[in-house]
Amino acid sequence: NLDAVxxxxxxxxxxxxxxIVEFFSxxxxxxxxxxxxxxPLLKENFIETGQMQFxxxxxxxxxxxxxxxxxxxxxxxxxxxxxxxxxLKEQSKWVTAxxxxxxxxxxxxxxGISEEKFNAAMRNRxxxxxxxxxxxxxxxxxxxxxTPTFVVNNDKKISGGRTYDEFLKExxxxxx
Numbered sequence: 001n002l003d004a005v006x007x008x009x010x011x012x013x014x015x016x017x018x019x020i021v022e023f024f025s026x027x028x029x030x031x032x033x034x035x036x037x038x039x040p041l042l043k044e045n046f047i048e049t050g051q052m053q054f055x056x057x058x059x060x061x062x063x064x065x066x067x068x069x070x071x072x073x074x075x076x077x078x079x080x081x082x083x084x085x086x087x088l089k090e091q092s093k094w095v096t097a098x099x100x101x102x103x104x105x106x107x108x109x110x111x112g113i114s115e116e117k118f119n120a121a122m123r124n125r126x127x128x129x130x131x132x133x134x135x136x137x138x139x140x141x142x143x144x145x146x147t148p149t150f151v152v153n154n155d156k157k158i159s160g161g162r163t164y165d166e167f168l169k170e171x172x173x174x175x176x
Contacts, residue, residue, distance in 0.1 A: 005073045006130050009080050011043070012053035018046065018174055019053045021151045023138045025061040026068035026087055027095050028147040030161035035088035041164045046176075056084060059135050059147050064100050069131050070121050071108050083111050 024031040046052035058069040072083045087094065087107060094103035101122075108118050121127055138144040142151055150158040150170075158170050168176055 002126060002130050004076075005070075005127060006134060008055055009057075009073070009077055009084075010053055010055045011077075011081055012047040013050045014053065016047075016051055016053040018051055018171065018176065019055070019153055021055045021057050023057050023059040023142070023144045023147060023149045023151075025059050025065045025147040026072070026084075027060075027062055027065040027091070029091070031148045032088045032091040034148050034161045035085065038162060038164045038167055042167065051176075056081075057134060057138060058131050059138055059144060059149070060131065061147060064095065064104075066128060066131060067101065067122055068094075068104055070127060071104055071113060071118060073131065074108075074113055074117065074121055075111055079111055083107070086110070 024034075042052065042054065047054050058066075058073070060066040060069050068087055072080050072087065075083055087104075090107070094100050094107065097103040105115050105118050109115070138149075142149070142157055144157075144159075146159055148159075148161055152158065152171065152174060156170075156173065158167075162170065
């Protein structure tokens with residue numbers, strides 16, 4: 001079901017005063033660093049306290065990233081965030097592997113995605129194109145051309161990885 005795969009992936013309250021959309025690539029080292037170092041603090045201090053809603057939007061930079069994004073999007077919201085977090089945390093392990101797709105399949109199995117389901121998704125052209133279209137929408141709507149890029153409250157675009165303190169400084173205009 002394409003609608004389920006392309007549905008927004010959000011954490012946090014719909015009533016949160018801060019709404020952040022991250023455009024990221026699963027193979028981007030800057031995205032990986034952001035999710036290992038900055039995101040956990042944002043999650044603890046802002047998302048879990050109801051002050052921020054965080055949406056993750058695929059912006060694959062290469063074919064491997066596209067496949068990783070598609071695999072994650074096979075999962076419902078909770079599973080999506082757990083798998084995305086795991087893949088970004090373990091990014092160096094699978095991205096640089098001799099057979100990165102085999103590594104992705106192994107990670108997928110941990111979330112209940114069989115090798116057959118993974119392979120079927122990778123042959124599903126409309127599914128792959130839907131994620132590529134999401135990337136194109138980001139380019140058209142926000143002129144996203146690098147990852148990570150963040151859009152805050154549909155107003156401010158922040159390009160590039162940031163430390164936690166740098167990210168908070170960027171958010172200061174929004175009362176943080």
